[in-house]
Amino acid sequence: MVLRASLEKKEEKEKVRAALMRAALHLAAAHGFAGLGLREVAREAGIAPTSFYRHFADMEELGTALIREVAGRELRELGDRAMARRETAVGALVEAMLAGVAKDPELMRFLVAERTGASAQFRALLRTELTTLARTLHAAVDGRSPGADRSLSAAESAVSLLFDAAADALDQPKAGRAAAQESLIWAMTALLMAAQGAKP
Amino acid sequence: MVLRASLEKKEEKEKVRAALMRAALHLAAAHGFAGLGLREVAREAGIAPTSFYRHFADMEELGTALIREVAGRELRELGDRAMARRETAVGALVEAMLAGVAKDPELMRFLVAERTGASAQFRALLRTELTTLARTLHAAVDGRSPGADRSLSAAESAVSLLFDAAADALDQPKAGRAAAQESLIWAMTALLMAAQGAKP
């Protein structure tokens, strides 16, 4: 019996799988993920429609993989950036977010769209990821009182503002983003500071 | 030459048109607006597929009408509620919003989805509407200094939080919404107050 496929073979398959996910992100930026067809994605990835099934059972499974793998990694990186500069965590997070928008707009479009999109499953998966990010921000900004309810809900609101700002940035020419960035940092900081001031 | 159709005939047509828009909202709540088909919507509205063209050139035109007419009316009402209780404008706005979620979840789902959805045109139309709402909130909360930049951008952030909260509410059982409502009012108020405090 064959117990393990060769490493090389596995890597080849992984490349095609990644190409499918990237193709889906690319096309979703134009028509939205819900409007994508399996054949359309396979075509963009350069494989036959029937080969799609070697990687995913259907488009929903591909979307789930996109959130768990691609989006999950990106969001964890965002949290790491904030934690790495605890004294300026908000600024670091905002910078990392806007850098992400510039570097991979297709992924960011997918994220902000599916966060409030048509698929309840995608919404639930993304909510989990964003809650994690909010907790990280909360810890970075205020590690000393981990149980403060208001402070955590303020961090969640701050993350909401972060994603709405990303959505705005995606629709704006790069030139106009500087003022928005300053406003965003101000608003997120104001929320987090007010929550600390409101502590018992 | 016929200059005006009779009032009765016009009203009949208006009813079918409204039925088409309502059918689209109903179906979009499940599959998303981008996933809707013209035949599907016509079927739900109880007319033949070809009759659709008597009212809209295509689905995009129907979506535009939904935003301009149905959503526009709802958002203007939200602003009116806030203006009517200027001393508690934020609370009034939040209450009106959550009442809207309970009364017409299909419309609210459409709003929060298309605000960051796949159609650039829908996003642009909704951004205009939300900017208007932010200006109304700004005027209600702080009519005395109409030129304060920070105060206006704080109002815009507050409106962002309002819509994100609506999106959350749509995915929550009604029972769990009370705590979220309190947090939302706190966060919006904190933003608006901080902006006033930060004024030169």
Place this chain on the structure above:
DNA sequence: TGTACATCAGTGAACGCGCGTTCACTGATGTAC
């Protein structure tokens, strides 16, 4: 080392289906005079 067998990603043909759109028509209603 050689040989027989197992695995599995990729494929092309084929299917039935629902889609968007066109077209010419119907019939109710309104207008002209």
Place this chain on the structure above:
DNA sequence: TGTACATCAGTGAACGCGCGTTCACTGATGTAC
């Protein structure tokens, strides 16, 4: 008032098209011994 004509929402038939999915097959690669 009666009659001839115009308007227009609604319709069913028909079209070509791309879709998701199944199936049996290929061929490269790995494994057993």
